Amino acid sequence: MLNRRKIKILEAIINDYIASAEPIGSRTIAKKYDLGVSSATIRNEMSDLEEMGYIVAPHASSGRVPSDKGYRLYVDEVMPQKQLSRQQREYLKQSIAQNLSQIDHMMRDVARAISFVTKYTTVAADVLAQRHKIKHIQLVPVDVDALAMMLITDLRAVKNSVIMMPEGAAINYAAAARISTEMTRLLSGATADDLDSLYIGMTKQRLREVNVNPNIADPIFDAICTALSSADNVQIHTSGVKNILDFPEFADLDKARAIVGALEEKEGLITLFADNSDNIQIIIGDENENIMLKNCSVIKAKIRVNEHFSGNIAIIGPTRMDYSQVMSVLSTILGNVTLDMADTGRMG
């Protein structure tokens, strides 16, 4: 339906517009890109492209700007594979390698690295494939009135907290070890949902049978509940907010405020990752469900760290963002994580 020349022209318009953010005229294309035809011919073709909805004119006698539909065609069919510079690749590799050890910091730092390389804004989230189940509970006294708890889940997450004990409880190492063993035995396999009041009541009953005082058991249960549900929570890290303000698209104060506000709202950002597809996804302008992002494009990817953990990454820029570059950055990162990090996931 689109002949070769029309595609060439559309590509020229998109490339120019990505670089300049200015509407492109027929004469500019004729001069800059060697298509072997005059500006008048290009004018005719552009008129067709506009009629088909791939480009739009901001006003009657201006040059043309790619439409969302135009970008969509471009990313789906036309876009070339861009190579990253050696430096960029090295930088990305290193920023991942440095953070192999802690998955939560890893997502934050990868987000930072991506914003730095792409000059767009990056949102990252730690995400779990399934819900955590209690695997092991370890209690250690830290003070006369406090116990440290380490809770390990089947997904290898480790959560800890310090639990304040009622006065005079004075739990020693041996007692703490005994309670740990009992609790692990009773609660092993439970998820956050299981720990409702009924479950707790039953377990408490059984603990009493082995001489564990409810005064001591209660605060420990509370801590377990908190730890389990926070393990299920999604953490969001935003990086490079300033970057997006540097684009002329956001040179309007209201827009600048709106985007900064949107990027501060975790609730809205979480919905970015609602569908948990494994492929890299490109969402262009109006395709975004989040109203604040209607004049942005988002490129999303899921980073699989191991069989249990994965992180989500979204790179947000103006609709004229450099899709090709971002795709390369993402491929580089995905390649490195899945290769180097297979099964070395840790979690804090």
Place this chain on the structure above:
Amino acid sequence: MLNRRKIKILEAIINDYIASAEPIGSRTIAKKYDLGVSSATIRNEMSDLEEMGYIVAPHASSGRVPSDKGYRLYVDEVMPQKQLSRQQREYLKQSIAQNLSQIDHMMRDVARAISFVTKYTTVAADVLAQRHKIKHIQLVPVDVDALAMMLITDLRAVKNSVIMMPEGAAINYAAAARISTEMTRLLSGATADDLDSLYIGMTKQRLREVNVNPNIADPIFDAICTALSSADNVQIHTSGVKNILDFPEFADLDKARAIVGALEEKEGLITLFADNSDNIQIIIGDENENIMLKNCSVIKAKIRVNEHFSGNIAIIGPTRMDYSQVMSVLSTILGNVTLDMADTGRMG
């Protein structure tokens, strides 16, 4: 040096300017504030105030605006004690009460609450009074090839990580417990600085004597080093960045970009808390050391949670910020934390 009437006029200018962000003229003051004199008299007084440096005229024939020196006099001597509304007080109390349990989330959520109430930007940091010393190390197997480590410090911080073991290490619960005991005995009392190569060499030697293989000890040491230094690290939480963009002071795009950039740079924000004073501090405009904040004011306070932990809070707004309101908010929070939270600090 300043007679009563001059102070009244200065106060009127500051109050009006805080509300309107517009230069104030003599006629406005004569009409709005009942000083019993005409605009001409006020004009003379304002001329004096300008000569003394308390107010400035943005241009030759405009009204006057308070200078940094004017704000300084105001906050030091004139500013009234403002009462918060019942709702605001309740809101603040609750947002603290909900987060009694986790000190790191507490600082983040308190920052959020403050930005919400004041409509300024809030930066919060978890801060330690001293360096952590190892108190207890607990290792628990989580998988054939992984150990979970819980590291407890004398400051009651608990840090954990999952340590990958070399293939075939196959450490069982008993072995893990034995290594835990040995490690705790050898490293108890050490700080991050102590764990240099020499120290590690010596300890490793002694571990070998009790039959702990270096293949196993090495990754554990690495994890201990990482955990200890991350415990010493300061965490920074920024909240309400959008708020500051709503002020006309930042209606200029370059300024908006600059402040958003400054608020994203943890390195610069940390210096805000360099001096660790116990009092609430007000830093006005040019008094700020951070160049990006020269046209902002910062109100800082230290939240003491218990004898070991404290948090720092900085509220950032335009120099014409409502100092009185912010002081009230801070007093409310400080009052609640020290009263309700005494010695219930926990750390993740």
Place this chain on the structure above:
DNA sequence: TGTTAGCACTCTCTTCTAGTGAGTGCTAAC
């Protein structure tokens, strides 16, 4: 001596009016 009314002057901000330039659409010729 302190206060006030009056007036000229200054400076910003807004509105209006060309003028310029980039770009299109259409037509007629190649």
Place this chain on the structure above:
DNA sequence: GTTAGCACTCACTAGAAGAGAGTGCTAACA
């Protein structure tokens, strides 16, 4: 199918004019 040419449109800019707010100064007043 392609091209040259031309009239037309529209955004953007600079300059001019006018309005409005506010000052500083002077002279009169209590």
